[in-house]
Every structure is written in C-alpha cells, then in structure tokens.
Amino acid sequence: MKLPKAIWFGFACIGIVIAMIAFLTPWGTLTTGHIGLIMLALIVVMIMLGFPTAFTLMGMGVIFTFFAYFMQAPDFAGRAIGQTLNLMVQRTYATMTNDALISIPLFVFMGYLVERANLIEKLFQSLHLALARLPGSLAIATLATCAIFATATGIVGAVVTLMGLLAMPTMLKAGYSVRLTAGVITAGGCLGILIPPSVLLIVYGATTGTSVVQLYAGALFPGIGLALLYAIYVMIVAKIWPEMAPPLPEKDRIIPLPAGSKSLQAQGFKLAAPGLLSNFFKSKRDPAVSRQYMNRNVVLVMLPLLVTVLLTLIIYRVVTTPEVVYDIPAELSLSNNTTTDSGGGLAEPPSESAPEPLGSAKLAPAAPAAPAADAVAKEPPKQLDRLSAPTGFWIYVAVAALMMAIFYVTLTWARLEVFRLLAQSFFPLVILIAAVLGSIGFGLATPSEAAAMGALGGALLALAYRRLTFPVIKESVFLTAKTSAMVCWLFVGSSIFSAAFALLGGQQVIEKWVLSLGLTPVEFMLLAQIIIFLLGWPLEWTEIIVIFMPIFVPLLAQFGIDPLFFGLLVALNLQTAFLSPPVAMAAFYLKGVSPPHVTLNQIFIGMLPFMGIQILAIFLLYMFPAIGLWLPSVLYK
Structure with missing residues (x-):
C-alpha cells in the first residue's frame, strides 16, 4: 500500500523534531528550562500524530506541572499533586471568566446562519452580473463573494467549501483555467482569517492581552487591500492571457426585463x-x-x-x-480657594462659642446672597453658533x-434589474457587517455586544429570505456549540500548558537565547515570522496562537515592537500558511468538493501566485505600518 505524500511529509517533520530533541538537548547539563523545551517539542509531535490538540495540551501541561512542583520538593509528592490540581482549577476558571471569548460563539453562530441559509448564491449571481464588463469578471465576483462571506463567517473551511460548490463549476464551464479558478477560491476563502470579525484576532487578543477592538480596526485596511491586490492580479491575467479568464458572452449579460420596464422603455425612456x-x-x-x-x-x-x-x-x-465647554463656578473650582489665611492655607471657620473682641461694633447680619443655582437657572441658555x-x-x-x-445617468432598465438583485443580496449582508464592525469601531458596543447584534441580524436575514427553518437553526446551533467548545477547551489546555512551561523556566531559556543573538528588531521580526510560517505547515492557526504566541509576545518589549502590529503580521502570515504547499488546508478543503479531473497539484500551482501576493502584502505592511496602525490611532488614541 502506497502512502500519500502528505503522510510522508508528516512523518518527515516528526523525524526532524525528534532528531532535534536528541542532538540539541544538553543531556549532561539538563536543567528544568531544557525540560520545558522538550515538552514544547513533544507537544508538536503529539499534535502531528493526530492527538486532539486541546486535551493533549491539557494532559502534557498537567504531567509537566506535577513534575515541576515535584522537582522543587521531591519528598512531598502529595503536595505537588495538590498544587497541580489547584493550578488546573485556577486556569480553567480564568478562561471561563475571559470576556473576550463571549463573542466567539456569537460570531460563529452568525456565520453558520448565513452559510446554512444559502444567502450566498444570490450574492454571487448578482455580483457576477454587476461586474460583467470587468476583465475576469467571474473571478472578481468570486473574490468579492468570498470576501463578504468570509467577513460574515470567519470560517475558512466553510467559505472554501461552499464557494467550491457554487463558483467552481460555473468558472470551469465559462472556460476559466483550473489553476486560476482554484487560486481565486482558496485565496478568497482565506480572507476571513484577517478581515474582521476574525475569530483568529479574538483568540490572539485573548491570548496576548491585546485589545480586540484595536485589532479589528487595524486589520480592516490590510484585509481590504489584500482583496484589492487579488482583484488587480486577476484583471492583469485576464488582459494578458484571455484564454485563462474569458470574458462573459454578450448573451449571458442580457437580463430579462419585467413588463412594466418594457412598457416604459417603449415610451422612449432610456x-x-x-x-x-x-x-x-x-x-x-x-x-x-x-x-x-x-x-x-x-x-x-x-x-x-x-x-x-x-x-x-x-x-x-x-x-x-x-465643542461644549462647561463653565465651572468659582466656588466649585478646586483650584480657586476663596478663603485663605495669612499663610496661604485654608483658614479655620470662626467658632460659634468664640468671644467677640472688646470694643467691636455689632453689625446687623447681611442679607443672604441668592444661591448660584437660582442665578444660573434665571439666565437664558446660551445658543452656541455652529462651526x-x-x-x-x-x-x-x-x-x-x-x-x-453618474449613477442616475447610467441607470438603464437593465442596470436597474442588476441593482435590484444587489439590493436583495449584496446590500443587506454588507449593512449587517457594517453595523457590526461600525458599532465596534466607533465605541458604540463591545465586541460581545456587536456579536450578539450580528447573530440577531443573521437570524433576521435568514427569516427575510424565508430560510430560517428548524433544521437550519438546529444545525447552526450544533455547529456553533461544537466550534465554541473546541476553542474554549483549547484555551484551557493552552493556559495549563503555558503555566507548566513557565514553571519549568522554558520562557527564560528562550529569552536568554534570543537576546544572546544580538538581533536587531528587524532581524527578530524576520526570525519570528519565518518560524510562524514554518509552523503553519504542520499546525493549525489555533495551535500556533495559543501555544507559541505566549512565547513570542514577552520578547516584543525587548525589541520595542507593538503587539498590535505584530498581531497583524501574524494574521497575514498564517493566512499565507493556509496557501503554502505541501500542507495547505485550503487546498484540501477545495479538493474535497472539486470535480474528479481537478488534481491536488493543479490546486497547489494555482495557489502559488496568490501566496506571492500575500508575501508582498506582508512586506508592504512592514514597510508602511500606517496601513494597519493609522485607523486604531485615529479612533482610540
């Protein structure tokens, strides 16, 4: 029996990790910090062997936590067990009380509702007709649909799978090359990793303590810019090699008009x-x-x-x-003391029992002054002139x-029908997304509140399209519970694992080694991104974020790197890892729903240009950090 190449690649990676453990570990001078590094390497091997990530992290964390406590006091094994169990409870409770995680099931539920209600089919058709005059219109419509759907769901597998079923047969029937078709669908489906409301950004924020709101604001322009780079590449390919992306035939651009439009058009109204x-x-x-x-x-x-x-x-x-400027009365001003003594301090009020000085005249009491509040109330309110x-x-x-x-001058009867299709499919979903992201960006709601609003909006959209049936709700709730449980258990496992790693001193060993290299901030950034990119081959993004981000983030302060900026680079990097052979998950998602004649190698080759575009996007973001940092600085600083 011949094993697939992917399995051989997995075994090769496991062999490399085991060889590194065997040859790089200083067995003669082994310390607890080196044991922590061995634990880190073993967890990668266990995950690559197929063990459940969350419970593998939890089990390894518990074992090595007990080992760390036991090494401190070998004669008190019972106390080490008690300390280990206490740490498990504390870490689990800390995960349960993490407010940032509340938004995950709500965003996931919104995405599954939109997906299961089949709201994307009309969106794809309307965008195809609206963009018919652009080169590579079908591919651009696919990218736009993927971007909108990825924004609504944030689930890569769901977007790639659904667009593979919906767009791939249409593109292949229209004469598009298999490679370009595969590249467009896989690259567009991965946009949900970066474009808010991304679950990856929520997990990164919860893991590293970075503001999720600022991460969303920072990822908006890079995500939109990356989608535009994809579209520009498709238009260039369609112009230079029209056989790879043939234009839409004229007969397919004709839209049947209703009787009313035909009647008005016959009256001479163009x-x-x-x-x-x-x-x-x-x-x-x-x-x-x-x-x-x-x-x-x-x-x-x-x-x-x-x-x-x-x-x-x-x-x-x-x-x-x-700008409204409030006038503070003098008697309420903290900086203006009306009663002072000769020394400049506050004077004591005269005592009622103090005797009067000899020879002083007794004056009649003065009429009490009108209260300041009454005086203010009697004055007419001031009308502030507008700027x-x-x-x-x-x-x-x-x-x-x-x-x-331009809109009304070019709005023919045929374009009115296209606009109607967009109004029925494109605008409702865009308004939902804009309402969710806008409420977060302008501080009107927290991510959790905005996610609740998005889940309600997704249910109302499905109801408006008459797709909110009991099977749809049941399946969406089940998948949401499954995904949310996976993420939450993953956080519990990673929290226990990180605690064990810190107890053993693994973090100190890594920090000492990195600082001994004498790296500049640029060199450290390159090293970190290369490591994350390589880890993206055998591991999922969730595993990379929860295991390795707690190792990288403490080093950022040593090099003066903003965790927000680092998080945007990591999101772009992990998106690239989804498209990089030989273990590109997006390719396997698409292969599962592709026609039999589409091979995995064709999908891999089609993804390579888009992976190059993502590397270009990472370079542009690094060279021009304002792409990701300008909007958070305007909104929140």
Missing part, C-alpha cells in the same frame, strides 16, 4: 429614473405598469439618493457642532454629488 418619476404621478398609465411596480421601483431608485442625503446631513451635524464646515466636508459633498449623477 433611463430608469426619468421614466419612473414621470409616470409616477400619472392617473392614467399603461396597464402593464401597475401601481405595485411603480411604488417598488420608485423607492428602489430613490433609495441611494435618500441614503446619501441622510449620511451627508449626519456628517454635517458632526463636523459643525462646536463652518471644513474643506474636506465640501470635497465629500462634491464627490457624493458626482457619484449620484
């Missing part, structure tokens, strides 16, 4: 907006143009203008509202007006 508005107030109209048709389409046509006007008014109110709008606001108004003009 554009939808003038035709609808001119016939809206007519008492007599063509029988084909029903009142229901008119009401529905007039609202649809006017909706972009109404949203733009409303958004403009909100922005104008925000940018012209003056003049800045130049940037008027630039925005000009751009918005130009976009609205």
